[in-house]
Amino acid sequence: MMAVSRGSVRHSLGEDLSTFATSLFRPGQSVTRATPAEKSQLVESVKRRFGVSEAIPFPYARTCVHAVLEAMDLPPGSEVLMTPISIGPMLEVVLSLGLRPVFVDIELDTFGPDREDLARKLERRPAAFLLTYLFGYVPPVEEIINACQAAGTRVIEDVSHNIGATYAGRCLGTWGDAGVHSASLLKYVDGYNGAFVITNQSALGQRVAAAAERLTEPARGRVRGCIRRTLIWNTALNRYVFNLATFPALACLKAVSPALFEKILGPGIALTLDAKALPAYYFEDIASIQVRTILRHLDRLDSVLESRRECARTAHRAWREVTASSSPSPEFPAEPAGQDPTYWQFVIPVRNTAVARDVLFRKRVETGTTNLLDLAQVQGIQLPNTRALKETRIFVPLHGHLQSGDYRRMFVALREAGQI
């Protein structure tokens, strides 16, 4: 079997090469601040896609959350509920605004908030809830939003993992007060970074837009760095390069220096809680090339999701075949009526993620559990399901070139090792 990578960049190599060349030779039209015309094209496209009245481009999702929380004008010390699996900067942003993060555990089927824990924490009527949808799965959004509304808690939805997913036919990101999307590396809509806020509340939208007006000129080197990093990842994860070079190099590294192997494949975005202020680059405007790339990939989103769901169906069938005789049959995230997941990741339960990961690596499949931080743990709080996610849920790589037999081989290997 050809070696299999855990994911892939959703750009062609040609696209990244040409963007990289443009960033070097025509910086004035690529790595500088997006023009008003480019931004309004993006705004219109996002509004159409989500059916919302306001869309505001930003450089990062963390900046979006900062702008929305600031626009909500919450009293200092207000409680902000958060699901704990996210990037470190989300916690930095909440703390930097003088707000108090309170973590809500997740459930292990849809990876949304644990509804009992949420109900308990809503009793204190927190000011806001940063609800991060994980891995392209869809929790019972309506029930969650209703509970928050009853408590007077405003909701910000982070749809970075499942842009395009719906619940009861309505796009995620449009259920709460505002939605944010990050167009960072590996996302379905990847713009060499860049992000946007969506909302149907015009007053909130205007305040968020005012924050966007204050963003400064982007540093060309930083934007170029985002493009270079994407090109490197895209090359390393290319199916053929991965088989011939990346996987063998990782295998050598794993044998020689397991610590470095884990570091390279570990979290990509650091958490810095001791800094006096948020880094200035969080507040640099979105660049032209980022806007143009997001626009291009928004146009392709539906076909990308369609092929992704087809891959997930193939993997799902293989899973059912391999686990049919297991007793009791392993739990599997259900898809209750109305949910429309996008399978940004295909998550399966295993006995132990470290062992399962090793079993798959020996079969030339490089994967793992989520690299996102458990922000509750960072703050010294143990949430049982969040911990169980890290210890017992692993991503099965989905790729268009994998056949049913490839998925079966992965699942059989896990079954024979007593992992499923």
Ligand SMILES: Cc1ncc(COP(=O)(O)O)c(C=O)c1O
């Ligand atoms: C849930 C979630 N939100 C946001 C981001 C990225 O946000 P930003 O655009 O601030 O880098 C990620 C990155 O992987 C993520 O997993």
